[in-house]
Amino acid sequence: MPAPQPLRAAPPPLDRRPPPARLPPPAPPRPHLSARRTHPFLRSHPVQTVRHLDHRATADTDGLPLTPPPGDPASERALLAACIHDKHHREYDEAAAIITRDDFTVPAYAVLWDVLGDQIRDQRPTDPDTLRVELDRRGELRPFGPGGGHLHEIADAYSGGSAEYFAEAIRRTSRLRDLDDLTTRIKAGIHTGRDLEELEGLITRHVDDRATTPASSGSRFVDGASFILDLPDDVPAVWGEGDNVLWAEGEALLIAGPAGVGKTTIAQQVVLAAIGLRPHALGYPVRPVKRFLYLASDRPAQAARSFARMVSEEDRDIVRDRLVFWKGPPPTDFIKDPGTLLRLCRQAGADAVCLDSLKDMAGELASEEGGQAINSAIQRTLVEGIEVLGLHHHRKQGGGKDGGKEPTSLDELYGSTWITAGAGSVVSLYGAAGDPIVNLRHLKQPAGECGPWRLKHDHPAGATAIWHEVDVLDVLAHARGPLTAQQLAIQIYGGEKGKATAPETEKARRRLDQLVEKGLAHKIANGGGRGAQAGYVAAFSPNGELPETD
Template structure:
């Protein structure tokens, strides 16, 4: 019986291709190779996950976990994705201020408007990169050969065929049809997990709902379009939000492997295809401006999240950032008179030697 690659060689995965065969190896032997001793699985865990994109505990994309960038059309998800691809190829060090670990070869599935993806990539590379790109970057244009939710083995087969250790899926709506259906979401998640298990790092571009649950900016994980299995199977979810072509969009880290990164504003330089982080709220400066009254976590959350009524979760996120500065010796903390009183933070006075 022909193996998977032989079948994929038939008429570049188009037309009537026979069903994929089941593995011919002994099922018991295959299962035995997949079991992991309990001690290794439970105890051999690093303090912070190794990152594809991130630094220490500020991880946007952890190794072995999928990253999803959700955004409305024109908000810059493809622009950011190609900068990550460029860094993954070793041609730049950081994206949005965080380092990217270089990989070996990237497969970019340009399924949604390939011409638009081509223009976005063209802004970042030069003619001198041609030979390098031919060796390290490969594209698939248009819909995949099969619906990835119905044929979960296809994604990892495409990565193996391309000899890629990184795959960018642009976008999920073209990878599987009917993403709001849980059966489709679970089927696609199986395709994603098969690729991750084989050591492929997965970056997915997707869409959020037209408006958030409160009618404004989508800013929760439930605001990502489709079945819950799409976000449940990821390690990290980023939301970019703005109108098509906006030079400045919001960035929110909706699901995190470790620390929450942001929120902040992203500035897109459309002619060059690059992006940068707009000056963000400086908590030390806020404490300094508070003078003798200091700064509470609630007041910090109002500035960080640009709201007069921060949620308890937002206040807690602000408190953790203040605590981090306190533990690093930048701030003093004065606890309230009672357990229900809010702590207040002040600048740490440093001696001048």
């Protein structure tokens, strides 16, 4: 029997996988972000030898444009040169009210700015040689070249011009850099999937920081003499003239009243006068504005119908260009973010805004928090040069003895006292809903008191006029005997009740005293007994003629 043959190993299975693909050669390494984002002027100027990286230089910004953040080294050099040459140091003081060292893009210039400030505060010279000695003492001379020679180059850069101009240019580019930084972080957050509220919070904090940092508010500093002694003779008016000012510049106006008395109608007449479509409002001029923002938060459709009574197709171009609306409540409750109002005004490019109405701006007007939020939002807007008009409401009256009475004080308006405390002028309307005749009282005045008036609404035309007011000169001319302040107060404020309060009597007395100062009345004693009041007689005849004087 033949011997068995040894078993042979099975052949290996065929490898049916495709051959590996040939990989492309590796790409050359990308230059570091710091190299790609280096400022050209930082590489070219001899003063700048070291670039300080910020968080953007190491951030993952693939796919984003890598343009250098804005900078203006020429203005920085010109400003420093102007401060070096100014022996009275006024140039530095003007610039220091606008910028800080953080606004400089060249680190060496920021150091020189600090040294200049210290020299000026210590009343020491600011010539290049003295600055070189001080920089050397601080160990900061190296960036300025061998022996500080570049200090003379900076000083020689002065060619005239205002330090305030250069400082404003530097501040502008500094703000642009802040925005560049903000947008970089927002875009990076979008690409990395950050929470939406966190990204919106970056914007909110940026606006709040800008409103509270010294650099942003530096230009608001005013010396004491100018602030106190350089006031105009008359209160600058948005609405009104002379002593009759219903809305003063830089102060909010509130128009309050129950539903249906014409708050919106009067406010809209003021708005249209401000954009040039009405010659006046209630017979008083309204200062023109470039663009009016109207927050139609309370029944926007009704606000649109109200405006439609007053505007025609011929006015389309003016209304389109100078009036802009926000429909519905603001995007954020003022309690959560008081900066919302200012941002809306800036987005709309408006220099005046109407809030229709305050109850839609914050959820709890009766609370301290709600009142403070309304006041804070208004004050932040006013300080930026944007005028504010707001519509408000009275407290709801019960059915007791005070029910149905016309409000005569600020306490009778709804909500926290913070709301009226922050307003410069408060006007109250009172009457039956839909009635064409309503009363107007000026509860808080920036100048003299306007009214009380009885107004007449022309509802179809959307027009309002003063229907009746007491003419003090006429009352004085036809008085039987000396007119007392109390008698005048009863005629002005008494109405159906035939009485006047002590504050109303004092207001009437001030009106009579003003006529005495103008030479239109004489003040005479009216007896010497207890409770006797001074009397006033006209200094002119009933037909308005003044007596001849030698």
